[in-house]
Amino acid sequence: MTPYNSLQRHDEAGVAIISFDHPPINLLDRQVVVDLLRLVKELEQDIATRVVLFRSANPDFFIAHYDLAGQVGEQAPVLPPAGEPSLLSALFSRFARLPQVTIGELQGRARGAGSEFLLALDMRFASRERALLGQPEVAVGLHPGAGGCVRLAQMLGRGRALEVCLSGADYDAETAERYGWINRALADAELRPFTEALARRIASFPAAGIAHAKAVVGQCTQLDSAALADESQRFVAEMASAETVKRVEWMLVQGGQTDDELERNLGALLARYPEQL
Template sequence: MIFQQFGPSMSDIAYSRIAVRRADGVATVTIENPPVNVLDAALMGELRHFLLSVGEDDAIKVVVFESANPDFFIAHVDMALIDDPHAFDAIARDVPAGLNVFQALGELVRNLPQITIAKLAGIARGGGAEFVAACDMAFGAIGRAGLGQVEALMGIVPSGGAMQYLSTRMSRGRLLEVILGAGLFGAEEAAAYGWINRALPGNELDAFVGELARNIASLPDGVARAAKRVVPPADLMDGFAREEAEWGKLFANPAAERLIRGGLAQGAQTPDGEKRLEVILREIEAADAKPR
């Protein structure tokens, strides 16, 4: 089992980018990495530490992930990493062979013995959307939640499992639309495509997810874990290797650096810029494509 390759169990530490509360067999993880919850090395390290710890906790039956920021779940991987390519080296030393650090984070989520639920009230793009897709279930708030794989607008393809995870949830045509159309999907669209379980009115999301989590946690011991064993996650290792290889070739192209740096210069990773990130990246590409 992949989960067992990640290392020994660890108790929770004093986290600064996530908060964990436990009650009635449910662990709720609240993400708070201002200003927009980018997935940087510090946030990934805390999420990874928690996942390794909770995987060995038999008292926890369900894990719910949410955000303290009403506008953003996890914005995406930190674009500023283009200037710090070794930021994840310490984490990379501890992930299983055949996975990059972003794929390894998703696989930790996907292979937890507990049921995992993403409660999506804001935007999740790129690595944030991949994190949502790695969860067993996801629910989104109508008019507030958004999912997008924006990587194509940066001249690359996703490299954290998006194409592998979504291939188990939607048709090939819809998957290619998600990746190459690079649009932001609202909760109702995402539910129609199978990206999330269902879309709910924003004022009902907390109560619905809370009741579902408590109901699952109150089942007789062993039932939820047995269900995950009976419906095992697909073996996606070959796909992960293809994903990493294609991402590496595209990331080496000058277009990727130009688009990522341009996005940062135009407001990416700020609250206002993130609300229109696709527009920003398309405008950069359009401007660069004009004859000079």
């Protein structure tokens, strides 16, 4: 198997452990998207793997967020065909439809597309001491555009989904657990042993029962495909707006997308625009 460029994969006893490893902060850029496209294609054809556990090689960042710097100075992005989601939204939906059980292990930060990737998984568990979740897109004139609005509304309900999407704030693991964003908040030292034990336990059971349970629950919680497409269409359309470009450029000048104070405290610091930090 050809190695990935931004991921690590380890397989054992029906469990695939995938670690994001894309320094400095696991930005979701083109390289990560290419690796995720390859991974999801492999998993869709994989009959030996029953559980996929996602974690990060960086204890401070799961996936920081989408690479906004790649959009500054570029031509206006091409809208997806009418009624269809963007590439990223469609990619995350493919992970949501995988035949395997998917589990997210969150030790550090997952904001924007990082949070949206976790939302597409079957289960999420987070470190009580270290994990932070957020959808900060509103601070640069955007909204969660890869399934975030739709999946948060389904999981959290209208009021809490709007709070998350419109505040752009960071949420700790205990709050996320209370809101229904994650399954459980666990002590940091207990997180990895718990997720690995759960993954091995599920993988030890007959494949038919796993598949049927996931299929039935999937039917009961199926997302509105039109809403997903509309969400991503609106996001792509706004990416090249003058206000969004201006705010993204300001964020980058302050140290955004580097392993710096702004990225570690993104939810609080983005609200201070245009103050010079």
